[in-house]
Amino acid sequence: MDDLTSGLGEAARLLFGGNTEVWEIIHLSLRVSLIATTIALVLGVPAGAAFALARFPGRSLAVGAVYAGMGLPPIVAGLLVSLLLWRNGPFGATGLLYTPLAMIVAQALIATPIVAGLTLAAVSALDPRYRLQLLALGAGRMQTVWWLLREARLPLIAAVVAGFGAVISEVGAAMMVGGNIKGETRVLTTATVLEVSRGHFETAFALSFVLLGLTYLVTMILTLLQRHYVRVQR
């Protein structure tokens, strides 16, 4: 309990005591996770909508794969990206391993099935007659998809939040493909793991509080954006 309360004080000291390293870690954590979430959004939303609306042979298998991907362990995603970027791997020559870009790729791999799966579920849950109504109103294919996604925007915001939450809080992939290099690939989760391994529980708690606060802040911004959007549509 002492560690917990002193962790709060330590968090304040780290943030406002002129410690630039923590701010760099926060900045990198946010940059990597937000870019990975954006990539997941760009890939996952159209993929989820397509799986929900299109009928093609093997659709059930594809849908099953998407849902299974939602439970992809970060360590497995990290391993896959590591194998690809390893010196002798197919993309070894790029020299991306242990860079923020490698972390973004791994985190996008984790978040994309989450966003796609939740989009699939959200669009599938819509009354199928809305699609018929759009077709009957003369909507083209893209217009139909856009209006249906707009109809499912509340669960879609939840998909973004879930995707962001998954990547900002994961540690396995970030550690494996980033290497937790000080000043280069150290993010809040890997830094917390390091502090625990050193026995610095106060600092570990401090970093955890920062991580929690950050997650809450981003989620709050997304919720406010969603409310604003709903108000504008009125």
Next chain:
Amino acid sequence: MIGQVLRLDHVVVREGERTLLDVTALGIAAGETLALIGPNGAGKTTLLHVAALLRRPDHGSVHILGQTASSRNAATLRRALSVVFQAPLLFDVSVLVNAAAGLRFQGRSRQEAERRARTWLERFGVGHLTDRKARSLSGGEAARVALARAFATEPSILLLDEPFSALDAPTRTSLLPALRQCLRETGAAALLVTHDRDEAFAFGDRVAVMSGGRIVATGPAPSLIAHPPSREAASLLGVETILSARVTGIDNEYTCIALQPAGPSVRSRTSLSPTIPAGKPVSLTLPAGSVQVLGPAEFAPPEWNALPGSIVEVTSLSSGARLVVETPAPIVALIPWVASKHRWASGEPAIVTFPPESAHLIPELR
């Protein structure tokens, strides 16, 4: 057919082994209103979806404005149609955005689309709701917005799938005339799918009756009710008196029948073939509105059928008293309140009387 804006030719829709729809021919002329009635599962909605080019038939063809629909031109032809479903299906945006949606999909500018949408919202009495969120509307308001959205694209054909079924009676009563008025003014043809016979009779220039995926009767409502082509059609049209009988004789003017089993004799003006043998089984259909019920001491008009019996059931309806008289064959009469001299009670003796013209005979295929 010349002048038909919508035509279905030999359309068959199957789902697995089940035939959902099997329509040999159905057409709607420009400006005509056709009401499609039938029980649940008759295939009404499937027919509407096929007509709206939302479902491709397994066999047969759909023609819109003289063009045969195909996957290539379906999107273009759909722009000549507007569909209003059972639920208003308004999107989670403002009323105005909803009403303008079809026009926006047609590529009209936002300004033009919203101007025209406003005009139609005004026409349906919901012009003051343009900025409201569609999901916050009452059922009646939402139905009006759905109709405004359908008319805003100025369709040649309006397809309505039980659009009033979820509404209360007063709202329905106020919307139906408004809809008919708009159809008259725009000259659009309309197909209304409904299970409400009164709504169908009030709406349609013609009525089509569906059962088991097939159309079993089409025609103007009064003529269909007076002369249903089959027992099934008569029953679906709400004719309650459908009795088995046998021909006892035919002369120039009348066909005489005996109601079965061992029932009284009735004269009908239905002209059956003179070669029809005596004893041939037929069905008698008798619209309730054409039957009068008299007291035992009263006299029926000359030439009318008059069958003595006793009242076995009295039901009060909004339009009048519904009486079932056992002659012993049960005959249903609907006596308008204004024409009712007696307060009929169950068990009272009475005379059922009706003109030979309203006693319609259908030869039975046995």
